[in-house]
Amino acid sequence: MESQETTDLKTALRETAARRREAAYAADPRAGEKLVDQVLHAMTISPGLAVSGYWPLEGELDVRPLLVKLRHLGHSVGLPVVIRKHEPLIFRAWHDHHDLVEGKFKIMTPPDHAPEFVPEVLLVPLLAFDPYGYRLGYGGGFYDRTLDKLRHQAKDKGHHPPLAIGVAYAAQEVPDVPRGPYDQPLDWIVTERSVFKGRDVVIERLPGLRRDLALDFVIANGENAAGGFGITQKICQELYAAGVDCITTGNHVWDQKETIAFIASDPKLLRPANFPAGTPGKGFGQFQTQRGKKVVVINLMGRLFMDPLDDPFQQIDGLLNTHRLGGNADAVVLDFHAEASSEKMAMGHLADGRVSLTVGTHTHVPTADYQILPNGSAYQTDAGMCGDYDSVIGMEKATPIARFTKKLPTDRLAAANGPGTLCGIFVETDDRTGLAKRVEPVRLGGRLSQTKPQLQSQPAVA
Numbered sequence: 001m002e003s004q005e006t007t008d009l010k011t012a013l014r015e016t017a018a019r020r021r022e023a024a025y026a027a028d029p030r031a032g033e034k035l036v037d038q039v040l041h042a043m044t045i046s047p048g049l050a051v052s053g054y055w056p057l058e059g060e061l062d063v064r065p066l067l068v069k070l071r072h073l074g075h076s077v078g079l080p081v082v083i084r085k086h087e088p089l090i091f092r093a094w095h096d097h098h099d100l101v102e103g104k105f106k107i108m109t110p111p112d113h114a115p116e117f118v119p120e121v122l123l124v125p126l127l128a129f130d131p132y133g134y135r136l137g138y139g140g141g142f143y144d145r146t147l148d149k150l151r152h153q154a155k156d157k158g159h160h161p162p163l164a165i166g167v168a169y170a171a172q173e174v175p176d177v178p179r180g181p182y183d184q185p186l187d188w189i190v191t192e193r194s195v196f197k198g199r200d201v202v203i204e205r206l207p208g209l210r211r212d213l214a215l216d217f218v219i220a221n222g223e224n225a226a227g228g229f230g231i232t233q234k235i236c237q238e239l240y241a242a243g244v245d246c247i248t249t250g251n252h253v254w255d256q257k258e259t260i261a262f263i264a265s266d267p268k269l270l271r272p273a274n275f276p277a278g279t280p281g282k283g284f285g286q287f288q289t290q291r292g293k294k295v296v297v298i299n300l301m302g303r304l305f306m307d308p309l310d311d312p313f314q315q316i317d318g319l320l321n322t323h324r325l326g327g328n329a330d331a332v333v334l335d336f337h338a339e340a341s342s343e344k345m346a347m348g349h350l351a352d353g354r355v356s357l358t359v360g361t362h363t364h365v366p367t368a369d370y371q372i373l374p375n376g377s378a379y380q381t382d383a384g385m386c387g388d389y390d391s392v393i394g395m396e397k398a399t400p401i402a403r404f405t406k407k408l409p410t411d412r413l414a415a416a417n418g419p420g421t422l423c424g425i426f427v428e429t430d431d432r433t434g435l436a437k438r439v440e441p442v443r444l445g446g447r448l449s450q451t452k453p454q455l456q457s458q459p460a461v462a
């Protein structure tokens with residue numbers, strides 16, 4: 001039973017979200033047409049899947065153009081039917097030749113003779129949503145009960161869980177939807193402006209981790225944060241709000257074209273320093289922690305099995321001549337975004353004694369070689385990814401496997417949606433020298449073995 005306070009909060013949120021939805025609808029009543037490109041660009045819905053939509057109520061973002069497109073692409077498409085209060089929804093196929101009838105709550109539904117089907121992808125209407133993938137519906141609990149039932153059924157049969165995609169105007173986002181034990185999270189949120197994954201493991205876990213480990217500084221490589229392809233301004237803001245102080249990137253930095261336009265105005269977002277001169281953005285940043293310590297973050301990209309770029313080894317030498325550990329910098333962290341472990345190790349040794357940490361990114365798998373090198377710098381060949389490890393480097397398995405096994409064109413790669421693991425490296429530095437005193441891996445959530453450093457003393461930088 002939820003408290004009166006929570007009920008009141010939900011009522012207030014519903015009123016606010018409904019007002020914002022009305023305004024967004026009035027400004028762009030045909031915004032639903034934009035969903036077609038948004039969804040088809042950002043995610044792969046495997047051929048032949050059963051997709052349920054909804055018949056929009058006045059002011060709701062219209063999913064019908066998307067449903068029609070999906071049907072043309074060979075998906076079976078259906079609509080929900082309310083049977084009675086306190087029961088899950090059922091779904092009936094929707095074809096053009098099925099005239100809709102008015103169902104309960106005056107919602108248009110397929111007629112009783114339309115075949116019933118079990119959706120594998122659900123487009124879920126809502127009143128408000130938050131960045132964590134939680135939604136506020138209309139208060140009947142129909143979708144929570146339905147998702148709970150479908151998720152349990154899939155688990156019992158060993159099938160993939162259904163994909164729940166919340167659909168709303170961007171204006172319907174609120175910072176935090178109150179959650180109860182019956183609330184079912186969404187896997188993705190789609191608005192007329194963007195598509196993003198709910199339940200992001202970094203956004204969900206970082207605030208607690210930052211508090212538990214008394215972290216002074218947090219760096220995230222965000223080049224795959226937008227469903228596996230690049231990063232958007234909105235995701236940057238969410239990561240900063242969750243406690244990230246600086247975002248590094250790599251070869252996927254421009255996957256979302258908007259990044260080219262906003263990177264120069266975001267001092268916390270870096271791209272590799274060895275990109276050609278004149279490239280928007282910058283390759284290193286100087287920051288100050290709340291304790292007044294100066295942190296320098298450098299982002300470089302390797303060249304082995306990667307695009308040709310300026311020499312990162314020459315660049316690091318120049319950058320470390322300017323940013324001197326224990327001199328004008330209390331900590332220096334290098335994210336070396338590279339494919340080959342040999343290149344990353346060579347960089348680690350070259351920078352040893354002149355940086356607090358050299359950490360590799362890009363290969364998406366955490367390595368077990370975290371250590372303090374002979375001259376005092378922490379090092380790890382790859383920090384691993386934050387995402388679903390029941391995948392091929394974060395992507396749904398079927399498409400990469402098909403690419404390896406058949407010499408045929410395949411679907412576009414799509415990010416895997418299972419429970420994510422937050423992977424990272426924790427470093428405690430010496431206040432005087434800036435070198436590493438302690439280095440430990442972090443793996444939280446998802447399928448990998450779990451490990452979290454214990455707080456022993458006050459870390460200067462992590």
Ligand SMILES: [Fe+2]
Nearest residue numbers: 250251252362
């Ligand atoms: Fe990469």
